[in-house]
Amino acid sequence: MSSFPTMKMNSRFTGDVDDMYNIHGHAGNLCREAILEGLGRTINSRSEHLAVQPVSIADFGTADGRASLSLINEMIDAIQAGLGQKQPILVYYNDQPMNDFNLLSKAIQGNTHDPGLNITGSVYPVIVPRTMYEQCLPDDSLDLGISTVATHYLSKQVCQIKHGIYFKEADDGEQKLIRQQGKADWRAYVISRGRELKPGGFLITLTVSSNDKGELSSAFENGISPLGSVMSDMAREGIITQEEYLATNWNAYMERTADDFKEPFTCPLPEIEELGLELVSIKPINHYLRHPTFDIINKDTTDKLKYSQRIVAMVYPWFHHVIYRGLSDSRTEDEKEMITDQYFSRIQTHAFEHSDFKPYMIFTEVVITKSM
Numbered sequence: 134m135s136s137f138p139t140m141k142m143n144s145r146f147t148g149d150v151d152d153m154y155n156i157h158g159h160a161g162n163l164c165r166e167a168i169l170e171g172l173g174r175t176i177n178s179r180s181e182h183l184a185v186q187p188v189s190i191a192d193f194g195t196a197d198g199r200a201s202l203s204l205i206n207e208m209i210d211a212i213q214a215g216l217g218q219k220q221p222i223l224v225y226y227n228d229q230p231m232n233d234f235n236l237l238s239k240a241i242q243g244n245t246h247d248p249g250l251n252i253t254g255s256v257y258p259v260i261v262p263r264t265m266y267e268q269c270l271p272d273d274s275l276d277l278g279i280s281t282v283a284t285h286y287l288s289k290q291v292c293q294i295k296h297g298i299y300f301k302e303a304d305d306g307e308q309k310l311i312r313q314q315g316k317a318d319w320r321a322y323v324i325s326r327g328r329e330l331k332p333g334g335f336l337i338t339l340t341v342s343s344n345d346k347g348e349l350s351s352a353f354e355n356g357i358s359p360l361g362s363v364m365s366d367m368a369r370e371g372i373i374t375q376e377e378y379l380a381t382n383w384n385a386y387m388e389r390t391a392d393d394f395k396e397p398f399t400c401p402l403p404e405i406e407e408l409g410l411e412l413v414s415i416k417p418i419n420h421y422l423r424h425p426t427f428d429i430i431n432k433d434t435t436d437k438l439k440y441s442q443r444i445v446a447m448v449y450p451w452f453h454h455v456i457y458r459g460l461s462d463s464r465t466e467d468e469k470e471m472i473t474d475q476y477f478s479r480i481q482t483h484a485f486e487h488s489d490f491k492p493y494m495i496f497t498e499v500v501i502t503k504s505m
């Protein structure tokens with residue numbers, strides 16, 4: 134099994150193409166309050182003699198950086214307002230090494246439409262290509278870390294799901310392995326960030342998860358099941374081989390509950406105590422995705438078409454690599470693209486035929502601090 138995440142989000146920069154940012158918006162905004170509250174405390178706790186030390190903030194699993202950009206700019210403004218324009222600020226951008234860091238670099242730079250990162254004063258962006266399930270920064274160096282919509286990805290693939298492509302379709306044995314990996318990854322993530330945090334620092338993480346009623350994010354009326362059933366149809370019809378169907382696995386775990394997020398603290402892990410980590414809060418967030426067609430009750434054909442295009446645009450950035458990567462290396466790139474296009478056109482047909490559903494995301498916000 135692969136021990137290295139090889140996914141690459143299909144984020145694109147053309148204004149007229151929907152991508153992860155345009156669809157999900159700025160997910161960081163959902164936990165903006167907690168982020169600014171943690172930052173405020175960090176700023177207030179700075180004594181005069183620390184003022185020359187940089188304030189360091191980080192975004193883990195940043196993708197092309199656009200989802201967090203306005204929030205990071207707001208954080209920079211708050212730091213400069215509290216500690217002065219000359220206050221050095223380090224902004225760490227982390228993602229796994231296969232990420233397209235060129236896109237990130239362009240997002241930081243900005244263009245005529247998007248202002249980019251506010252680097253006036255002494256602001257220094259730093260790119261950190263490394264798995265977030267390991268320590269990415271030196272001990273006691275980080276004032277505030279954030280991560281949104283990234284920690285449901287697993288650090289490695291632990292099994293090949295035989296009768297499906299994602300967790301819900303896995304059998305009991307496969308689900309157990311995936312659940313165990315989810316637990317190990319959350320522990321590793323919390324401990325790694327815990328080492329990096331300065332005493333008094335904060336970590337705010339927004340994870341796609343289950344809520345207290347056991348509900349999960351739903352792009353379709355029956356969860357995400359069309360993502361699996363369309364692929365199994367294509368295998369049955371011989372469009373892809375059985376080996377390709379087997380090789381298509383979404384390496385993510387979206388079922389964590391509030392108890393799972395608490396586990397490193399309730400266990401308790403010795404590292405958590407040694408590091409002085411404290412769980413500040415856990416908050417479930419249900420978020421209905423926004424698009425004008427999602428609110429139309431009796432959709433006509435044009436509405437249904439726009440609705441179905443939007444659903445595909447929403448799924449495409451984080452699911453394209455799952456389908457593409459499952460296809461055999463013996464196929465040409467064109468063939469792979471053709472099959473992937475066919476997959477998404479079938480998803481669109483499904484969405485067109487079931488267009489009454491309003492898609493939503495379920496997240497859990499977790500705030501952690503390191504005691505002084």
Ligand SMILES: C[S@@+](CC[C@H](N)C(=O)[O-])C[C@H]1O[C@@H](n2cnc3c(N)ncnc32)[C@H](O)[C@@H]1O
Nearest residue numbers: 160194195196200228229264265281282283286
């Ligand atoms: C769905 S995107 C979310 C991007 C952005 N944070 C947002 O809120 O829209 C998930 C990101 O997590 C990254 N990711 C997945 N596994 C990772 C890992 N082990 N270490 C660092 N980043 C990872 C992916 O490469 C991807 O860029």
